[in-house]
Amino acid sequence: MLFRVNQSSGIPLYLQLMEQVKHAVETGALRAGDQLPTIRKVAVDLVVNPNTVVRAYRELEHEGVIEVKHGSGAFIRETAVGRASVMRKAQAVVQSAIERLSSLDLSDEEIRRVFENELAQARTEKQLGKAKT
Amino acid sequence: MWQMLIYKSWMETRLKLLYALLLIGGSSALMFSVGAKAPRSQAVVTAQFVLLLLAGTLSGSGIKTQPAFTATKGLHGSTYYTLSLPVARLLLLATRATVGWLELTFGLGLQMCGLWALSRSGVGSIEPSGMLGHAAVMLACGTWLYFTGVFMDTFLDEQWRNQGTLVMFALLLWLSSHTPDAINIFKAMNEASPLLGHAMPWGAMAFSFGMASVMFFAAWKVIERREY
Amino acid sequence: MSDFIIETHQLTKSFKGQPALRGLDLRVPAGSIFGFLGRNGAGKTTTIKTLMGLLQPDGGTAMVFGMPATHEASSIKIRQRIGFVTEDKELYPYMTVEQIIRFTRAFYPKWRVDLERRYLQLFELPLKRKIPDLSKGMRSKLMLLLAISRGAELLILDEPTDGLDPAAIEDVLRELVRSAASGDTTIFFSSHQLHEVEGIADHIGIIDRGKMIVTGALDDLKAQYQRIQVVLGDWVSPPEHWVDGVEHIRQEGRVTSILASRNVDAIVQQAQSLPGATVERFPVTLKEIFLEHVRSN
Numbered sequence: 001m002l003f004r005v006n007q008s009s010g011i012p013l014y015l016q017l018m019e020q021v022k023h024a025v026e027t028g029a030l031r032a033g034d035q036l037p038t039i040r041k042v043a044v045d046l047v048v049n050p051n052t053v054v055r056a057y058r059e060l061e062h063e064g065v066i067e068v069k070h071g072s073g074a075f076i077r078e079t080a081v082g083r084a085s086v087m088r089k090a091q092a093v094v095q096s097a098i099e100r101l102s103s104l105d106l107s108d109e110e111i112r113r114v115f116e117n118e119l120a121q122a123r124t125e126k127q128l129g130k131a132k133t
Numbered sequence: 134m135w136q137m138l139i140y141k142s143w144m145e146t147r148l149k150l151l152y153a154l155l156l157i158g159g160s161s162a163l164m165f166s167v168g169a170k171a172p173r174s175q176a177v178v179t180a181q182f183v184l185l186l187l188a189g190t191l192s193g194s195g196i197k198t199q200p201a202f203t204a205t206k207g208l209h210g211s212t213y214y215t216l217s218l219p220v221a222r223l224l225l226l227a228t229r230a231t232v233g234w235l236e237l238t239f240g241l242g243l244q245m246c247g248l249w250a251l252s253r254s255g256v257g258s259i260e261p262s263g264m265l266g267h268a269a270v271m272l273a274c275g276t277w278l279y280f281t282g283v284f285m286d287t288f289l290d291e292q293w294r295n296q297g298t299l300v301m302f303a304l305l306l307w308l309s310s311h312t313p314d315a316i317n318i319f320k321a322m323n324e325a326s327p328l329l330g331h332a333m334p335w336g337a338m339a340f341s342f343g344m345a346s347v348m349f350f351a352a353w354k355v356i357e358r359r360e361y
Numbered sequence: 362m363s364d365f366i367i368e369t370h371q372l373t374k375s376f377k378g379q380p381a382l383r384g385l386d387l388r389v390p391a392g393s394i395f396g397f398l399g400r401n402g403a404g405k406t407t408t409i410k411t412l413m414g415l416l417q418p419d420g421g422t423a424m425v426f427g428m429p430a431t432h433e434a435s436s437i438k439i440r441q442r443i444g445f446v447t448e449d450k451e452l453y454p455y456m457t458v459e460q461i462i463r464f465t466r467a468f469y470p471k472w473r474v475d476l477e478r479r480y481l482q483l484f485e486l487p488l489k490r491k492i493p494d495l496s497k498g499m500r501s502k503l504m505l506l507l508a509i510s511r512g513a514e515l516l517i518l519d520e521p522t523d524g525l526d527p528a529a530i531e532d533v534l535r536e537l538v539r540s541a542a543s544g545d546t547t548i549f550f551s552s553h554q555l556h557e558v559e560g561i562a563d564h565i566g567i568i569d570r571g572k573m574i575v576t577g578a579l580d581d582l583k584a585q586y587q588r589i590q591v592v593l594g595d596w597v598s599p600p601e602h603w604v605d606g607v608e609h610i611r612q613e614g615r616v617t618s619i620l621a622s623r624n625v626d627a628i629v630q631q632a633q634s635l636p637g638a639t640v641e642r643f644p645v646t647l648k649e650i651f652l653e654h655v656r657s658n
Contacts, residue, residue, distance in 0.1 A: 360416050
């Protein structure tokens, strides 16, 4: 099955679903034109609220990852796959960064935390910048 | 929908009816065994006593669906289920009361048949009109007693309802000694009965029906407001 | 009619002088699966009984489908459109499974025979068995069958998974999701199993001592609430006053753990302004939100 959710991680379920679709596109598990399972099927299989799936699909559509055709379902868009090639480039960048960090004797866990902290900081600064202007 | 309510009421009351029928059978057998020696007035008194028991037994339960002690949680168990159905409480009460009243009528009829058979076997001939009249009086007067039981049941819970109803009946009996003969139901069923050659006690019968309606109305008002 | 299927305003109710509801405001959006949470005795069942017209509130209003639940005539109309599972799962002890289904069907013109058959099979309910001879789990499933097969627009379920084993809980929750996914059914259910609520509910309300203390869309709540962990340098003490939005602070050695209900970014910024501070943020589970409010209330 495509989706898995962790109910007790605290991360909103719709975000988990979105991440998994994007990840599947990046790894090539989903390709342009592939159809996603129906909202009802995902909801019933995962035992999650249908509105959660609706929201995940809607946000994915908004981000241009999928295209929702009325009556026939949701499909992966061409552009999303283009995005996937960008992601593969990013992967290379991160790979080299990790190699260098490992050479500083940082553990996986430490590397992950550094990334997350910097991301959080960047997010805060970006929002502050927005607030100032 | 009301068919199902009747069906449900029947399932709730059938054991009580069986009990009532045993009571009638027993009392009739008793009268038979005493047989010809018994004066007719004694048969009438016995019949009246049985009627009190019948009315007390068959009137039970109101709209409650099971004895409180069989519920695992809360006081009323499956009564919540009944109350959650899209049905007015008045209809629930009316169906249940009607089914019980029909059972009372049936029981009374059987009892009167027993009395009739007894008279054939030698208590002395009874005029059919007197017998029918007595049956009508018993039903009319029993109706008040029955609805008193229905009313008592709306606010007394299982463990208290039988005692409460008996106390209420005793109270009515005591009050009857201070009641004018024209509306005295106990006299009408007993020494003033058409069975003993008296005229039909229309006043007492009408009064009894009136009181039965008052009791039903009171029961409805309690049930309408009661929180379960 | 408003967008809320259920809407109560300042609902109060006391039992023998003991307040059970103390000004409850409850709003359940149409089409939602609403998880109604609270400790035992918080007022969940009293609320549900009021919505079903079994109790008269002392004050306030309770509307279901835009009609007052407190008047018998409109309450009957409301009940025609509701599937109900009672807290105690008690059904008539003198009926069999088949009889209670036949009985209940008569009251609901929109009864769905297809769903009835489906659930009889899925839940493996023995038609001829008397209700007292059913296990607690089977009775819960039977009640759910009786509730869902009514073709109701609103399911009011008082602890529907109480007494079920994990496999049965999964079955029941899946069926709730299925009926929510198949149309305009709104589901309002009470529970104290937070993890199951977290999965299937899109809206929640936490009731404590007869009052609604947190309510809203679950995703919004999760976006608002964050745990912020601040590690301070050795000689730095945490500030006396934090920005508005801090619900709870726990101090363990150098680590300050903050639960924030809003203004997360401002709090993070304040923490980062402290000398030598390392700041991390974590998502919060429903359990943390629940415990935080119920304990501090």
